[in-house]
Amino acid sequence: MTTGQRWRTFLFKPFVFFTILMVLKIYLAHFVIFENESALVPLATGLPSVWLVFCLVELLFPRWKLGAYTIANLLMTSIYFAVIMYYKYFGVIVTYHALQQVNQVTEVKGSVFSLMHPYFLLIYVDIVLIFIALLASKKLRRWRREAAVREGTRTFAAIGVLALVACFCIVWPQRHSMNELVQAQGMGILNYEVYVGFAASKDEPVDVGSITPEAVSQLKGAERPDSPAYWGAAEGKNVIVIQLEAFQNFLIGLQVDGKEITPNLNKLAGESLYFNHFFQQAGQGNTSDAEFVVNTSFLIPQHGAASQVYADRELPSMPRTFGEHGYDTATFHTNNVEFWNRKELYKALDWNRYYDNEFFGDEDTVMFAASDEVLYSKTADELANMQAAGKPFYVQVISMSAHHPFNLPKRKSKMELPERYKDTLVGDYIEAQNYADWALGQFIEQLKSNGVWDNSLVVIYGDHQGLPIYSLTADEKDLMKEIYGREYKVQDMMNIPLILKLPAPAPGEPAVEPKTFEQLGGQSDLFPTIANLTGISLDDHVLFGQDILNTENNVLPERYYLPSGSFLNEDGVFIPGKGYEDGQFETFAGERDEEEQDEGESGATEEQYDQALELLSMSDTYVRSLPKHE
Numbered sequence: 001m002t003t004g005q006r007w008r009t010f011l012f013k014p015f016v017f018f019t020i021l022m023v024l025k026i027y028l029a030h031f032v033i034f035e036n037e038s039a040l041v042p043l044a045t046g047l048p049s050v051w052l053v054f055c056l057v058e059l060l061f062p063r064w065k066l067g068a069y070t071i072a073n074l075l076m077t078s079i080y081f082a083v084i085m086y087y088k089y090f091g092v093i094v095t096y097h098a099l100q101q102v103n104q105v106t107e108v109k110g111s112v113f114s115l116m117h118p119y120f121l122l123i124y125v126d127i128v129l130i131f132i133a134l135l136a137s138k139k140l141r142r143w144r145r146e147a148a149v150r151e152g153t154r155t156f157a158a159i160g161v162l163a164l165v166a167c168f169c170i171v172w173p174q175r176h177s178m179n180e181l182v183q184a185q186g187m188g189i190l191n192y193e194v195y196v197g198f199a200a201s202k203d204e205p206v207d208v209g210s211i212t213p214e215a216v217s218q219l220k221g222a223e224r225p226d227s228p229a230y231w232g233a234a235e236g237k238n239v240i241v242i243q244l245e246a247f248q249n250f251l252i253g254l255q256v257d258g259k260e261i262t263p264n265l266n267k268l269a270g271e272s273l274y275f276n277h278f279f280q281q282a283g284q285g286n287t288s289d290a291e292f293v294v295n296t297s298f299l300i301p302q303h304g305a306a307s308q309v310y311a312d313r314e315l316p317s318m319p320r321t322f323g324e325h326g327y328d329t330a331t332f333h334t335n336n337v338e339f340w341n342r343k344e345l346y347k348a349l350d351w352n353r354y355y356d357n358e359f360f361g362d363e364d365t366v367m368f369a370a371s372d373e374v375l376y377s378k379t380a381d382e383l384a385n386m387q388a389a390g391k392p393f394y395v396q397v398i399s400m401s402a403h404h405p406f407n408l409p410k411r412k413s414k415m416e417l418p419e420r421y422k423d424t425l426v427g428d429y430i431e432a433q434n435y436a437d438w439a440l441g442q443f444i445e446q447l448k449s450n451g452v453w454d455n456s457l458v459v460i461y462g463d464h465q466g467l468p469i470y471s472l473t474a475d476e477k478d479l480m481k482e483i484y485g486r487e488y489k490v491q492d493m494m495n496i497p498l499i500l501k502l503p504a505p506a507p508g509e510p511a512v513e514p515k516t517f518e519q520l521g522g523q524s525d526l527f528p529t530i531a532n533l534t535g536i537s538l539d540d541h542v543l544f545g546q547d548i549l550n551t552e553n554n555v556l557p558e559r560y561y562l563p564s565g566s567f568l569n570e571d572g573v574f575i576p577g578k579g580y581e582d583g584q585f586e587t588f589a590g591e592r593d594e595e596e597q598d599e600g601e602s603g604a605t606e607e608q609y610d611q612a613l614e615l616l617s618m619s620d621t622y623v624r625s626l627p628k629h630e
Contacts, residue, residue, distance in 0.1 A: 045188030088471050090561060093180055093192060171192075173186070240456050242397045265460070273499070277519065288345065316626075330352055334360045360375060494562070525554070529545075567612035572585055572586050
């Protein structure tokens with residue numbers, strides 16, 4: 001046998017052949033997800049778990065070896081593919097917890113396909129070729145027969161034991177890492193997926209009896225003044241909360257080649273109370289998570305969407321509270337109420353009624369539901385009827401037309417994009433949000449003409465990010481740099497606007513002066529802030545947000561879109577490494593002081609880090625302790 005034949009025989013040993021294939025896939029996944037990584041790290045962390053699986057194949061399936069290797073290859077490949085795809089949108093490592101989302105995929109298949117770069121599919125090419133070759137090639141069929149023998153039992157048993165020990169030695173030192181990306185990188189992706197299946201919660205145990213309004217306020221350091229500003233400024237008036245799909249704050253005031261992108265919101269922000277350091281706190285459930293956080297002032301669960309995890313609870317909420325104070329309540333969403341388990345969530349929140357696609361119809365569909373024009377037109381008529389009934393109302397209106405991947409139909413476009421923005425995610429996003437702003441402007445005019453606008457507190461905010469930093473190409477990142485005048489950062493991605501439009505003053509009373517607030521706020525702060533404006537006391541409510549019209553210091557815990565232990569403070573965003581000590585802090589302007597970091601100083605303190613983690617644990621414990629609704 002020649003040297004070439006010996007090498008060919010060696011390389012076509014199933015154990016060797018499939019190892020080479022899996023190594024290539026390990027490197028592809030690490031290339032997409034992890035930055036500035038040593039070339040040996042993917043091999044050192046990924047190969048032991050692959051060898052453990054392959055040794056089991058050799059020992060357990062000798063007669064069906066090639067088929068078993070192909071199935072093992074397919075399963076591990078599918079894990080890497082899912083990890084890559086999920087990371088490109090959420091920026092996190094997907095785990096088995098995301099299986100709860102599977103039934104939502106058909107509704108958002110456009111978003112899924114838009115994230116699929118052609119080279120990602122190369123990860124499956126070998127499986128397809130092997131399958132075709134086994135059917136069409138006599139040589140490959142002979143390879144299958146020759147491989148169907150038991151060989152080297154002791155050798156593979158020894159390799160399997162060593163691989164198992166190596167996996168344990170890789171995983172064990174990383175078990176206390178707070179940052180899931182750091183943890184997955186240190187453990188290897190397959191090891192991490194297995195570890196998550198058995199790992200305990202990162203929440204610290206909390207006695208539910210200790211969770212009181214006073215305890216949370218003390219932890220947050222939020223002291224309510226004796227005479228709060230804006231108290232009762234909208235007392236007895238309607239409250240209209242408008243949640244804008246995927247709307248980020250950079251759009252406010254943005255001009256592209258001299259053209260305003262959101263002229264209606266720009267005008268409204270200049271006439272209202274506007275918060276430019278307001279941030280999303282949604283997670284896996286995206287829009288439905290935002291609905292949950294805004295209406296409860298609770299934080300999202302560690303795993304899963306709030307609408308699925310907490311929907312069986314009787315949630316203290318804005319709809320429930322406003323209903324107890326004589327308000328009519330309703331929520332408006334053009335999609336099917338079953339999507340994201342909203343029907344159960346709406347029971348938990350205690351809305352008087354909901355309006356979904358059965359009410360709005362499908363005669364003018366954009367994305368997967370009726371357009372924002374239909375949403376606003378039919379909602380405006382219904383709000384006029386509600387006002388005519390003589391009771392104030394609290395309603396939430398959920399826009400949907402500017403949904404990822406922002407494939408706005410040409411018939412809806414209201415602007416011509418500059419050439420450099422065409423056929424880019426950034427350009428499509430801007431065009432979709434320009435339409436969303438136009439449709440909102442129509443809604444405002446309808447509410448003004450039917451008498452609802454002047455009699456209402458109108459709250460407008462974005463539900464979650466629209467341009468995931470992980471999804472952008474190099475050219476698209478350059479466009480974002482053009483917009484910001486610097487690199488587009490994760491804190492920019494999380495930044496959404498908040499606009500509070502107060503009711504018209506009574507005759508003879510002065511109007512409230514418009515103002516831009518610089519202090520930090522998040523979606524969990526809306527319930528107490530709106531309650532202050534409407535003159536409703538929440539002294540007996542456990543809230544994890546605070547009235548941002550009357551407090552200046554704030555800490556916002558983040559989950560899912562940022563690793564566990566991440567939070568925002570008044571100066572910027574902190575993202576941990578294994579813990580606080582090796583974490584990174586960046587200001588809202590995207591600046592880091594490396595010298596301060598090296599000296600162990602940061603714009604984020606360890607006390608704030610501990611506070612953020614404790615708030616998450618307290619929220620989880622408290623919501624789980626609530627009684628179930630009927």
